[in-house]
Amino acid sequence: MSAFSVLETTAITDIWFVWRIIPMPASWDEVAADYDRSVGETGDFYHRIFVNPAIFDILGSVKGLSILDLACGQGYLSRILARAGARVVGIDLSEKMLEIAQASEESEPLGVRYICCSSADMSSIDDSSMDCIVSTFGFHDIKEIESTIEECGRVLKKHGKLVFAIPHPFSYAKRHEDEDGFFLKIRHYMSVREIPHPKYKETSVVAFHRPLSLYFEKLFSVGLRMVAFKEIVTDLHRGQPITDKRLLAFRREIPGFLVVGLVKTQ
Ligand SMILES: C[S@@+](CC[C@H](N)C(=O)[O-])C[C@H]1O[C@@H](n2cnc3c(N)ncnc32)[C@H](O)[C@@H]1O
Numbered sequence: 001m002s003a004f005s006v007l008e009t010t011a012i013t014d015i016w017f018v019w020r021i022i023p024m025p026a027s028w029d030e031v032a033a034d035y036d037r038s039v040g041e042t043g044d045f046y047h048r049i050f051v052n053p054a055i056f057d058i059l060g061s062v063k064g065l066s067i068l069d070l071a072c073g074q075g076y077l078s079r080i081l082a083r084a085g086a087r088v089v090g091i092d093l094s095e096k097m098l099e100i101a102q103a104s105e106e107s108e109p110l111g112v113r114y115i116c117c118s119s120a121d122m123s124s125i126d127d128s129s130m131d132c133i134v135s136t137f138g139f140h141d142i143k144e145i146e147s148t149i150e151e152c153g154r155v156l157k158k159h160g161k162l163v164f165a166i167p168h169p170f171s172y173a174k175r176h177e178d179e180d181g182f183f184l185k186i187r188h189y190m191s192v193r194e195i196p197h198p199k200y201k202e203t204s205v206v207a208f209h210r211p212l213s214l215y216f217e218k219l220f221s222v223g224l225r226m227v228a229f230k231e232i233v234t235d236l237h238r239g240q241p242i243t244d245k246r247l248l249a250f251r252r253e254i255p256g257f258l259v260v261g262l263v264k265t266q
Helices: 027-039 045-059 076-083 095-107 145-155 212-221 245-253
Strands: 009-012 015-019 066-070 087-092 113-116 130-136 156-167 174-178 181-185 193-196 206-209 224-232 257-264
Touching (some): 045 130, 045 257, 066 076, 066 145, 076 087, 076 095, 095 113, 145 156, 145 212, 212 224
Parallel strands (some): 015 113, 066 130, 130 156
Antiparallel strands (some): 009 015, 156 257, 174 181, 193 206, 224 257
């Protein structure tokens, strides 16, 4: 199916799969199958160990809540949320990611509704209709982050929560070593930069380094207030305990991931 075509809308009992016009081809299509292999049904190591415990801690019980999984990818988190009793809508720009998500929905129907659209224009989602928005490893991959945040402000109910996880902006800096151990050398922090995606360097997939103030100024401007801010450090490397004392000291000092919770106050 062409990314430029006007796509169809189908309703199958209580399961909805809505396709919309997509303004540009989504580069994540290129890596969707590979991404699905690494994420599977449970999330990959980074989801499971670092990010999801913090996300669920901030979310609390999701039973009965309407939740938007923003940049849902192949939908593993949408399904976890639906199994926990939430009414879930997953949106993503990549048709291929959503084909995988929809195939899972068909083999285990959980009532998740997937919409192929940009987070910068979620016009098929009503104003003030969502209790929560969750986004894991999405915000740093989205080019139009400012309009995405405006859309989050629009679709969230008053007192609704936005929880997102991104690689910590420090994680794009190069690691160096001297006689005192490992350290980061940071030449640019305030400049927004498009960078090859760390996981898919040989492809067209890109990510964006942004200073944290860029995210937060916009988030605050749409009436969101921060309620949780978790900078995540670890004693593990690819799931294994770190034995090198210098590397362990570095990993305990420099956060790899950031998980943030905000509440809509207006
Ligand atoms: C690293 S994947 C994360 C997927 C999923 N949230 C997870 O944690 O496995 C990033 C996703 O962002 C999606 N994405 C990038 N830009 C987007 C946009 N403007 N609107 C919606 N999704 C977007 C990509 O298609 C991709 O599926």
